[in-house]
Amino acid sequence: MQYLVSVIDDKSGSGTPEEGAAIDAFNERLEAEGHWVFAGGLAGPESATVIDNRGEEAIFTDGPFVESKEYLGGFWIIEAADLDVALKLAAAGSKACNRRVEVRPFQ
């Protein structure tokens, strides 16, 4: 079962070197224990573009799809047997990146 662990952020480019090192260590643990699928940090929401191509031509809109104080700062996709395992890993991830995280199962 795969889970998306979203990192909730409110300031772009605010990661510290200590947080970076802790995230690296956490990623290594995910790989070593077989939970790693994919992960990445995202540039700030000001760099986003929304595309709507449901009509006749694609419309591009500058900025994120929802304006809010908090946004997706990065994510992990992890492999975990069940929610209890995912929650433990997410708790360790929250500690490592020093941010709140959200866990959601893939369908």
Add this chain to the structure above:
Amino acid sequence: MSAASVQEAVSQAHRNEWARLVASLTRRFGDLDIAEEAAAEAFATAVVRWPADGIPPNPGAWLTTTAGRKAIDRIRRESKRDDKQREAQLLYDDDPPSPAEAVDDERLRLIFICCHPALALESRVALTLRMVAGLTVPEIARAFLASEAAMGRRITRAKAKIKAARIPYRVPSAEDLPARVSGVLYVLFLVFNEGYLATGHDTDPVRHDLIAEAIRLARLIHVLLPQDGEAAGLLALMLLTEARRAARISASGELVTLAEQDRGTWDATLIAEGHALVRERLAAGVAPGRYQILAAISAVHTSARDVRHTDWSQVVALYDQLVSLDPSPIIALNRAIAVAELDGPEVALAAVDRLEGKLAGYHAYHASRADLLRRLGRGQSSRAAYDKAIELAGNTAETAYLIRRRDELA
């Protein structure tokens, strides 16, 4: 066979077998929905069949067989659906089923899945009352003053999250057990409190059904986890509180304070059982948690022949212990009320007034101030505090008591 005796047999089977039935069906079919529906159908069948066929010699076995057939019928009906999809929706359970495993463990699994921390607290309460206690959705809705539709949705959403997020059907590991047990106990504590001091201007002041369910589930947890001190403590607390039930509400529907209760009407059997549990925990020599301390406080009160014989220094000492575990302002308020008996209302009032910032919206804060001000002869301030308490109180018996007290002020 009389209709009444069959009805009694069905209710008794419901009390004794519901949780076991839902738990074993969940284990067998890997789906809370199927388990709940099949268990309910089995009882509905019993209501129809038992009057005609007689009460089966082993009602539990009869219900298990009947419910198992109902579940298989439903799965067959749905088998047109993609099997793979159905399989993906089955509950995750990584332990191989073992026939030697105690049936009781299955009920524990059920309790733990219903009280999982990833579910909202109110969903945990609702799901536990439905799946473990066997209350119907309308009964749960009434208990929490919600509409049936809203309560039904809450339970459905919780079951859907369990499936989609794959909340496991198992007893937590030893490492996680204390935190998870404490989550379960908190759910039972909430159910009990809602029964003991029911909210709502149009409801009965005491909801006996909720109290009875909370005690039944606390007994079950205590039996299943006999080593857990807090489970024993919570059961003792409930028993010692329930023991005073008859004395707590007057004939006119007014709350009667501990000091004014007729102690002769307290239930001696429940008190003896509660005291035995408290003594057992004391003898265990392990530092007590909050429920054990609350139970010990209740034990001090229920040991006193009348209010003047209450060992208030013991009560305050126990509250001191509680404050060091839980610095919440509500505990501090209760401690101050005990301090009034030991050091007088003036000292207590000073302690209560310090809590204003945190408790200004809590009726018991104003009710305690009103009482202390009354004892200090400050009638006008007392009246204002009673007014505020009456405005905030949500329990009919308590409101009636507060109004009488206010109107008795000179």
